[in-house]
Amino acid sequence: MNFGASSPVQTHPIPSLIGLTLPSGWKVVKDIQRPGGAGAEDLTGSWFSIGYIAEKAGKQGFLKVIDIARALDERMGGTFIERLKSITDAHSFECTVLDICKSARMDRVVHILDKGELPPPPGALLPFPLPFILFELADGDVRKIVSRTASIDDAWRLKVLHDVAVGLQQLHTQGIAHQDLKPSNVLVFDARGDGAKIGDLGRATCATVPAAHDMQMIAGAWAYAPPEQIYGIAPAREVDRRNGCDLYHLGTLAMFIFAGVTPTPLYVQKLPPEVLPRPWGGRGDTDYYSALPLLTATFTAILEEVRNDLPEWAREELSQLILNACHPDYEKRGDPNARMRVGSPLGLEEFVSRFDRLAKRALVEARK
Known part of the structure; x- marks a missing residue:
């Protein structure tokens, strides 16, 4: 049964971000298991981002790091530059819409706590900055x-x-x-x-x-x-x-x-x-x-x-x-x-x- 196009091959771009401190002071303390893995077979979610838990002043947030490395997957179609642009454009769009929601004080939409780019960690598949969004957990x-x-x-x-x-x-x-x-x-x-x-x-x-x-x-x-x-x-x-x-x-x-x-x-x-x-x-x-x-x-x-x-x-x-x-x-x-x-x-x-x-x-x- 076909409910849509198949997902690209998963490529994990990030050796580890645990221990990293964001410019705003949030520290990455734990990664989040991706849907479909052992113990999470019943869950769904994005295969195109990496999830972490971040902490600051006793509070926790959900850190969504964009999987830049999926631009390497030719099955997505187009050239590498086109695939990379598609990924970064999607991130920019989501950030802009979240800012609109925050400005309108929507209390039934998840709040954005921070956003920006992380430097590429050693060993990353692509030596590019990693876009991220930090949400309330x-x-x-x-x-x-x-x-x-x-x-x-x-x-x-x-x-x-x-x-x-x-x-x-x-x-x-x-x-x-x-x-x-x-x-x-x-x-x-x-x-x-x-x-x-x-x-x-x-x-x-x-x-x-x-x-x-x-x-x-x-x-x-x-x-x-x-x-x-x-x-x-x-x-x-x-x-x-x-x-x-x-x-x-x-x-x-x-x-x-x-x-x-x-x-x-x-x-x-x-x-x-x-x-x-x-x-x-x-x-x-x-x-x-x-x-x-x-x-x-x-x-x-x-x-x-x-x-x-x-x-x-x-x-x-x-x-x-x-x-x-x-x-x-x-x-x-x-x-x-x-x-x-x-x-x-x-x-x-x-x-x-x-x-x-x-x-x-x-x-x-x-x-x-």
């Missing part, structure tokens, strides 16, 4: 917590969904669409009482900052992309093309956080080969608009299965929220009442309000 991500924690209460689940909905609203207000909102990109700060925050803006689109991936049909992970993108449809309106994708991801997050599943593998399981698009392993004989009635019926069946994992007291409302967020027809995605207003907005504020109310009720239900 989370306790974990939603994918890790849900897959490894046996007991999670409904209040926690709904609070996470509310926090993420607020984060999307903050981003959209500044003309930013995340485009890659998957469980591993939702970071949790429970120990500090800061709730959940959205991370990894490397595949975002921004109204004021162009990026090379703006022209791609699917900017984020193919395994989480909404159906219209998989079928090769780019909606004409920005609210449907970009913000609607974020809302779809919010709905898939709700499915994952309650039921441990996401729509794509269930579509693959249930759709006939002639309707299933090629990126999902099908024959690709049917276009999006012709497939839409069956896509809608299939998602209805998927949601019926997920309903059993939703709390009984909130089952109807959560089912409707997930349907409104994940509707296969991008023109019907969003709050129905908001969609009837001028400009056909998604009505994200309604999702914020309802998740907040459900999270508070979950606390009451838990005390019964």
Whole structure:
């Protein structure tokens, strides 16, 4: 089954940064195991950066060092200089978008603590400075917590969904669409009482900052992309093309956080080969608009299965929220009442309000 292009061969550019002190005073104290390694087979994440823990004045941060050496991989296409430019441009874009988020004081988006370049350490594959970004350190991500924690209460689940909905609203207000909102990109700060925050803006689109991936049909992970993108449809309106994708991801997050599943593998399981698009392993004989009635019926069946994992007291409302967020027809995605207003907005504020109310009720239900 093909969910996108294969990753380049991994090349580790950094012999060791442990013990290094950044110009701002942060000291690198520990490296972070990459997803897929021993003990981390169930995790996902970027293969194109190296993660470390840094400390300063008793605080810890997550240091993301860009893997410059992947420019050596010819399978990425283009010349070495083009590949190197692509890597550094992506880093610059992410830094700029993070600065916008910081200036706008978005409290539901992960904060940037520092950024810059590190001198190439002895033995590096490429003798170039290493770009880095330092973030506040989370306790974990939603994918890790849900897959490894046996007991999670409904209040926690709904609070996470509310926090993420607020984060999307903050981003959209500044003309930013995340485009890659998957469980591993939702970071949790429970120990500090800061709730959940959205991370990894490397595949975002921004109204004021162009990026090379703006022209791609699917900017984020193919395994989480909404159906219209998989079928090769780019909606004409920005609210449907970009913000609607974020809302779809919010709905898939709700499915994952309650039921441990996401729509794509269930579509693959249930759709006939002639309707299933090629990126999902099908024959690709049917276009999006012709497939839409069956896509809608299939998602209805998927949601019926997920309903059993939703709390009984909130089952109807959560089912409707997930349907409104994940509707296969991008023109019907969003709050129905908001969609009837001028400009056909998604009505994200309604999702914020309802998740907040459900999270508070979950606390009451838990005390019964």
